[in-house]
Amino acid sequence: MARRRPQPGLVLRLYVAGHAPNSVRAIANARAICSEHFATRHSLEIVDLLEDPHRALIDGIIVTPTLVKLSPPPVQRVIGNLSDTDQVLLALAAP
């Protein structure tokens, strides 16, 4: 699966909403998936929309948490607390 063809330079951004349970869980899940499947070949930015609400507007974020794969293309969005690891990996590895 994704492990077999890891993408170099994986750039991720996770939008969360303060300490909402789903957001807290999403951060933990994102970090776990990255360290387990992408090791050092990734960057993960976490944006708290409660601190910077306009960011949601600019980036078009509707629900929290939302994970966005910025690179490599194409841009892919994953919503939810990322507890469904298979779905996350599938989305990140999608061509």
Added chain:
Amino acid sequence: MKIHSQHPSVAKVPTGIQGFDEVTGGGLPARRTTLVMGGPGCGKTVFALQALVNGAHQKEAGIFVAFEESTRQIIANAATFGWDLPALERKKLFFLDARLTPDVVKAGEFDLVGMLGLLKAKVQEMHATRIVFDGIDVLLGLLDDPALERREIYRLRGWLSRTGLTGIITQKSGGTDVDLRYGFLQFMVDCVVVLRHQVVDGSGFRNLRVMKYRGSGFAADEFPITLTSDGLQLSHRGPTELAYAVTDERVSSGLPRLDNMLRGGYYRGSDVLISGAPGTAKSTLAGMFAAAACERGERTLYVSFDEGAAQIVRNLGSVGIRLEPYLKSGVLRMYSTRTRGPNIEDQFGALRDKVRAHKPRCLVIDPLSALSTKVEHVASADASQQFLDFLKIAGITVVNTSLMDGPGTAEETATGISTIADTWIHVSYIVQDGERNRALTIVKSRGTGHSNQVRELTLSDDGATLTDVFVAQGKVLMGVARFEWEQEEQARGKRVQVAAELERLRLQLAQAEAAARLQVVQTEMEARSAEIAVLADATGSASRLLRTDHAVLRKMRHADEDGRGGRRKSGRDKGAASTRGGRGRR
């Protein structure tokens, strides 16, 4: 804790939706949440958007969160209602496109915390007081878990009450009023508005009903709504006060003799109903009214159903009613439409728009029955009544024609317009001696004396005219029968005249004869008188002579009798003479 007054009055914000604010006594509950439910195509989005736009017009900023349609689509749709959203958007309105793109992958639970954070910031920035969540079920459906969906709804509701916004949440409902999925929502919110779309006999009707309104009275009936070019409109059919200005001014019917029959014409601002079978010149009468109004320079609107404007102009032209010049000058506007079009409420809505746009003083609806008898539904009669009330309040004089076919419907209309009409003119056919003639009667006319006589209506190249009808031998005579009767009457008259002349001559002769006879008699009398005088003279001297003789005789015979004997004797002689005469005659 703050103690509230015994009767806390719910503050309300007007929606600006015609009729809705009246029904709810002021609009939506301020700083509270209203649920707008309904099936597809009921107008939920329009209702919510209209409340928002009208707020924005009153300097109340609002936010529209669209989960279902793109904001671009919504703005385009709003443009059809004449709402310039882009202009309002700059300052007073904000649209959030809250649709997820189809390629989004779902990996676990999510929530609205981030979005509400964004909205809170936006509310503070804009000082917004109203917010709409349109089609939130689209997003929450992705959670695929009723418990989680409910959790987010509660979150939303909590957020709304914390922020103190006047909120509208739209919600889809199936065939039943209570939707199982979000049924709880109805109990949570302060106000529930139910929109319904129903089909009766193939015609669609939209209705609105206020199901719940915490802390406020409201009219609980279902009200017909229309989607007009100004947006949603609610026809308030509740007990409305019939308050409108009344005038004594008369408006010509376009037919001088009809004006006479009505003692001066129709009242300004009244409803006139012209009923009759097909082809009884109802349209002609309506056309004459329109032409007369235009000639006076009054703006006139001619609404026709199932017949094109050009055709009507041509047909009226054939009886000498020329409408083209007025159409060109813009005094007259014609609006033709099909009856089997959009639903009846929408049709009346469209008519209202036309009336508002043209601002006529006189209006013709030809025929009104096309609209109202279309569906045997209480709403259709309601709709026409409301429309007529609307015209009445606007002071517009209306001439409606109404088709009545079949012999059973001689003087009744199915819709009950006849009770609303102030003046009712009925044109019927009278078939007699192989002819159909039009008979016009005034069935009623409120507030005016009117002729109760039947008149014959004839059409010629110069328009319609009314003629007196002849009543002969208990029958009303028209057409050829009348002509024949007239001829016969004339002949009869002539005969009588001649007879009278003859009689006059005869009498004159008799008089002359009598006078002549009188002359004869007089002369004769004079002659007799003279004769008598002569005779008297003669007998006078004779008796004197006789008396002298008697005296001489007595003297001579020394008689002692006093002359009585002599008289007796002469009497006896007389009797004997008569006896003798009698005998001689036998």
